[in-house]
Amino acid sequence: MKRLKFDVSGMTCAACSTRVEKAVSNLNGVDNVSVNLLKNNMTVSFDEQTLGKEDIIKAVKNAGYGASAEQDAKVTAKSDDEYRSMKTRLIVSLLFGLPLFYIAMGAMPHMSFWPVPSFFLGMQNAMILALTQLLLLIPLIFVNFKYFSNGFANLWRRSPNMDSLIAIGSTAATVYGIYVMYKVAIGLSLNDMDMVHQFAHDLYFESAGTILMLITLGKFMEARAKGKTSEAINKLMDLAPKTATVERNGKSFEIAVEDVQKDDVLIVKAGESIPVDGSVIEGSSFVDESAITGESMPVEKTIGSKVIGATINKSGFIKMRAEKVGEDTALALIIKLVDEATSSKAPIAKLADKVSGIFVPIVIGISILAFIVWMLLGKGFEFSLGIAISVLVISCPCALGLATPTAIMVGTGKGASNGILFKSAESLETAHSCDTILLDKTGTITSGKPSVSDIVSFIDESELLKIAASIENLSEHPLGRAIVEKYNSRDFYAVEDFTQVEGAGLIGQINGAKYFAGNKRLMQQNNIDIHTDTVSEALAIQGKTPLYFANETELIGIISVADTLKDSSKQAIQELKDLGLEVIMITGDNERTAKAIAEEVQVNRYIAEVLPQDKEAEVRRLQEEGKKLIMVGDGINDAPSLARANLGMAIGAGTDIAIESADVVLMKSDLLDIVTAIRLSHATIKNIKQNLFWAFIYNIIGIPIAAGLLYQSFGIKLDPMIAALAMSFSSVFVVGNALRLRFFNNQHKRKTTQKTFVTVEKEEVSMKKELKIEGMSCMHCVKHATEALQAVPGVSKVKVDLASKTANVELDGEVSNEALRSAVTDAGYTVVDIK
Numbered sequence: 001m002k003r004l005k006f007d008v009s010g011m012t013c014a015a016c017s018t019r020v021e022k023a024v025s026n027l028n029g030v031d032n033v034s035v036n037l038l039k040n041n042m043t044v045s046f047d048e049q050t051l052g053k054e055d056i057i058k059a060v061k062n063a064g065y066g067a068s069a070e071q072d073a074k075v076t077a078k079s080d081d082e083y084r085s086m087k088t089r090l091i092v093s094l095l096f097g098l099p100l101f102y103i104a105m106g107a108m109p110h111m112s113f114w115p116v117p118s119f120f121l122g123m124q125n126a127m128i129l130a131l132t133q134l135l136l137l138i139p140l141i142f143v144n145f146k147y148f149s150n151g152f153a154n155l156w157r158r159s160p161n162m163d164s165l166i167a168i169g170s171t172a173a174t175v176y177g178i179y180v181m182y183k184v185a186i187g188l189s190l191n192d193m194d195m196v197h198q199f200a201h202d203l204y205f206e207s208a209g210t211i212l213m214l215i216t217l218g219k220f221m222e223a224r225a226k227g228k229t230s231e232a233i234n235k236l237m238d239l240a241p242k243t244a245t246v247e248r249n250g251k252s253f254e255i256a257v258e259d260v261q262k263d264d265v266l267i268v269k270a271g272e273s274i275p276v277d278g279s280v281i282e283g284s285s286f287v288d289e290s291a292i293t294g295e296s297m298p299v300e301k302t303i304g305s306k307v308i309g310a311t312i313n314k315s316g317f318i319k320m321r322a323e324k325v326g327e328d329t330a331l332a333l334i335i336k337l338v339d340e341a342t343s344s345k346a347p348i349a350k351l352a353d354k355v356s357g358i359f360v361p362i363v364i365g366i367s368i369l370a371f372i373v374w375m376l377l378g379k380g381f382e383f384s385l386g387i388a389i390s391v392l393v394i395s396c397p398c399a400l401g402l403a404t405p406t407a408i409m410v411g412t413g414k415g416a417s418n419g420i421l422f423k424s425a426e427s428l429e430t431a432h433s434c435d436t437i438l439l440d441k442t443g444t445i446t447s448g449k450p451s452v453s454d455i456v457s458f459i460d461e462s463e464l465l466k467i468a469a470s471i472e473n474l475s476e477h478p479l480g481r482a483i484v485e486k487y488n489s490r491d492f493y494a495v496e497d498f499t500q501v502e503g504a505g506l507i508g509q510i511n512g513a514k515y516f517a518g519n520k521r522l523m524q525q526n527n528i529d530i531h532t533d534t535v536s537e538a539l540a541i542q543g544k545t546p547l548y549f550a551n552e553t554e555l556i557g558i559i560s561v562a563d564t565l566k567d568s569s570k571q572a573i574q575e576l577k578d579l580g581l582e583v584i585m586i587t588g589d590n591e592r593t594a595k596a597i598a599e600e601v602q603v604n605r606y607i608a609e610v611l612p613q614d615k616e617a618e619v620r621r622l623q624e625e626g627k628k629l630i631m632v633g634d635g636i637n638d639a640p641s642l643a644r645a646n647l648g649m650a651i652g653a654g655t656d657i658a659i660e661s662a663d664v665v666l667m668k669s670d671l672l673d674i675v676t677a678i679r680l681s682h683a684t685i686k687n688i689k690q691n692l693f694w695a696f697i698y699n700i701i702g703i704p705i706a707a708g709l710l711y712q713s714f715g716i717k718l719d720p721m722i723a724a725l726a727m728s729f730s731s732v733f734v735v736g737n738a739l740r741l742r743f744f745n746n747q748h749k750r751k752t753t754q755k756t757f758v759t760v761e762k763e764e765v766s767m768k769k770e771l772k773i774e775g776m777s778c779m780h781c782v783k784h785a786t787e788a789l790q791a792v793p794g795v796s797k798v799k800v801d802l803a804s805k806t807a808n809v810e811l812d813g814e815v816s817n818e819a820l821r822s823a824v825t826d827a828g829y830t831v832v833d834i835k
Contacts, residue, residue: 001031004053006042008035009066010150012163016065019159023063024056036405042067064150064157086220092143097213100136103129104206123193126200130181133205137174144212160360168364169392170211173204176385180204204385211393219731239310240331244275247319264322268313276309277324285316286779298779315778334421334667363395363703370707390706390718394726395699403691406738411684414744419652419667420677427663430647431681433628437576437674438619438641440633441587441594444651445573445601445671446563448634450478452486453544456535456558461812462793464557466493468549471508471517474498479547479561480506480517488790501525505547516550523548523555530555543589543596570601572671577604579678582627586610586618616640632666632674649674676746683744691734698730767811771820775829776802788827792819 011017017035020042024033029050035042044056053069060067106116120129141148151167154160180199187195244257245267252267257275260266265281268274274287286298289311298314301307307320309329326332371388375381408425415422422428442448457464469487472480474495495508504525505518516526523530528550530536535558536546544562548555576583585606587594594608607618615633619641622629631638631645639661642648650662651669666673710716773785782800789798789809797810809820821831 001045002048003043003045004056004069006044006053006056006060006067006069008040008042008060011035011037011040011065012150016154019063019154020060020065023059027051027055027059030056039405039409064154064159083220086216089143090216090220093140093213093216096136096139097209100133100140100206100209101213103136104133104203123196123200124188126184126196127181127188129200130177130184130203130205133203133209134177134181137177137205137209140209140212141170141174144216147212147215160364164360165363165392165395166211166215168367169389170208172385173208173211173389176382177203177205177208204382204389207386207389211389215393239273241273241275241310245269245272258326260322260325262322262325266320266322268307268318268320270313270315270317272313274307274309274311274313274320276322277329278307278320278322280305280307280318281321282319283317285318286314288312288314300779300783315780334416359395359699363391366395366703366707367391374708387706387708387717390722391703394702394706394718403695403734403738404688406735407684407687407691407741410738410741411680411687411744414741415677415680418673418676418680418746420673420680421665421667422677423663423665427647428681428684431630431664431678432685434581434630434647434678436582436584436622436627437630437632438584438586438622438645439573439603439671440615440631440638441585441589441597442563443634444632445565445569445585445597447566448563450482450545450561451564452482452559453542453562453564454539454558454560456560457556458554459556460793461557464549464559466491467510467515467556468517468547468559470495470510471498471506471515474508475500475506479545482561483547483559488787514552516548518548519546520548523550526550528555541592541596542600543593565597565601566669566671568670568672572675573601573603575672575675576678577602579675581630581678584622586615616644619644630674630678632671634669649677679746680744683741687738687741691737694737695730695734698726702726767815769809769811769815769817769820770835771807771809771824771831772833772835773800773805773807773824773829774832776800776805778802781829784827785824785829788823789820792823795820 008020011020017037021033021035024030024035024042024044027046029047030044031047032045033042042060046056057067057069102114103116103120106114106120119125120132147163147166148171151160151163151165155164155167180203183199184196187193187199241257243254244260245252245254246260247265247267260276266275266278268285270285280301280303282303284300284302287301287307288298289308301318307318308331309324310331324330327336367388370391371384374384374387404425408428411428412422412425415428422431439445455461455465465483465487466489469484469489470493472483473492475481493510495510497514498506498508500506501518501522504522505516507514507516507522509515516522516528520530520536528548530548530550539546539558539560542562544560546558546560549557549559573583582605583603585594585598585601585603587597587606587608588610589597589608591608594606598606610618615638619629619631623644623646629645630647630649631641632649632651633639633642634651638650642650642661642663647664648662649664649666652665652667664677666677704710705716706718708717771789776782776785779802782802785807786798786800789795789800789807792815794811794815795809796812798807800807807824809815817834820834824831
């Protein structure tokens, strides 16, 4: 199936979009059609062997509308064009409509306090008044003639729409006004002042003109609001850099970003935007990725780091190799996903579509019936005509057509600005109705990367870490690399006679002494007494892997390595449970490890020892239990289960296959974004229901009043001008309500996972100190100060804040203020206070 997008012109209400959708759906070979009234476009999935795009365009034209294949998502241009056109029409409408209204009202007998020129007053001047009103009405009809041409054309095709209602009402008022002019002229020629008096104040020119003026005012406000709904996409488009500095043949020069080729070497200076996606090949910097991922803190980039186009190099100079250019960049993908989501149709929109399809013909029928009934009741032609026109103009189905797409557009745009990409309107709606969430463990709940969790040392801890890192540095094992990263220094001991023992560990000599690094089996093979299994058992229960380090005679320490929890995992799971979801963890890990992680993050239950190919079967089994399921994962093996689930969410740092299989992409790889996505879905669906309620209730109340239902009992009659104002207000109200979603704010109280310590002889005591540091001016300074403090023995955690010029340090044991001050001073900065 091929999927194409088309621009559709001439649509003015929900009845129009329903007719276009029906016309294209009836074509042989069409699989799916989604028409978006707000964006004036249509997305069609069809069989290329059966159908061509020309056939689709022809079907739209036969339905009475214009169509053309859309090449690009030019949201800004289309919104601006519509806004400018409506602005011109509004200015002309006000220029002639306000004087028309003023003169017509001022000439009324009961409006004597309203000053108008005397030549408009009195029966003898009735023809001057009528002719002036007609001359003021003609430019109004001319500038708004689109309502008449579209309205009568669709009426002729037996598919009346909003324009048909306006056209019938305004034409009826205008034609009757011309009839009245003839009656007044005849009365004056015969000097029959009774006839002149009878008809002089029955002119409906001001009603026809004011209807057109007010509806144009409503359409103008609607067009302006539409521009705001596409604000998210427009901002994303504006992010794209226009030029790039490329290095070729030893020379650097500036080119348009469209001319950047894959594998080009690009230069990015501090303050510049990164042109395309790629990786750093020289230099280092801190990059602000907030516009793409929503992550507020700049991210450090060194050689080998991936960089994303349209992010900003905050400090430092880098050279990068272009890897993804043009439509393959992350920014282009995001724009495409957001545009497709805002163009698609949510299931809830089908209700409005069904109603709109039959709404206009019913309204025309009610209008005619009301006219006949009031004529039969003896209220006269003028009264009955006013009732009929009021019914026509108040019943405009614009609000119905705008209720869903405006909310969907704002909701998906708000998600994109928070690093959450909904691929369709359906996925945005589905998220709010799911009752169970299945979380993959590795890479989703945990970081997916081993790191040192605990150090149990029987010698000086810094010495243990240096010995361990020196040996493990010669190994490529992931657990060993975690220890090297923890050491965070290049000052290694020289290791001689290095040997790898398959399935057991490493052996090497440092300063003439033999050292062993590995598991329990290596220790047993070399007769090393590991004292007791209490420590290793405690670590294993927590899902951690203990590595033993010993010299030739005794054990010198145990370093445990684990796939640690992401900082936000525990909080996110609690918030998901607070939303009423059952949270289930799924993993291929053994029962004991799975249980340890499950207990730590407090999921409702867990499923352990699941083979990659069996995850999809587990999803199916849960669905068979009646659960509506969200699946969250990041790996290739998660792709089938993501596709099977009611809603698949892919962690943004995961594989391309997982992202393609999912319905929602979380760019930041943060579990709290799952909570944000679900809350945004709730807010959007609530907004849509509010819009539909007001659109329906407005017509349910407005039509009977306009038909004169309250006139006999209470004397309440709705003037056609008031009806037009109410109709315009309803559309503006619905769009305005949808725009409230722009202020959606899902604040989380950020919490960090507490570090756990294994007790050997005495309980670990965690202390905190705050240092006030002067001399830091950039993120490199933050990095240097952090590294200096981390190198101090006894320091377990360091957080340096550039804005407040402070460093918060957590300590495992006794560390003197002087040691901390000395470390910072050696790094080139000044400590002015320690608390």
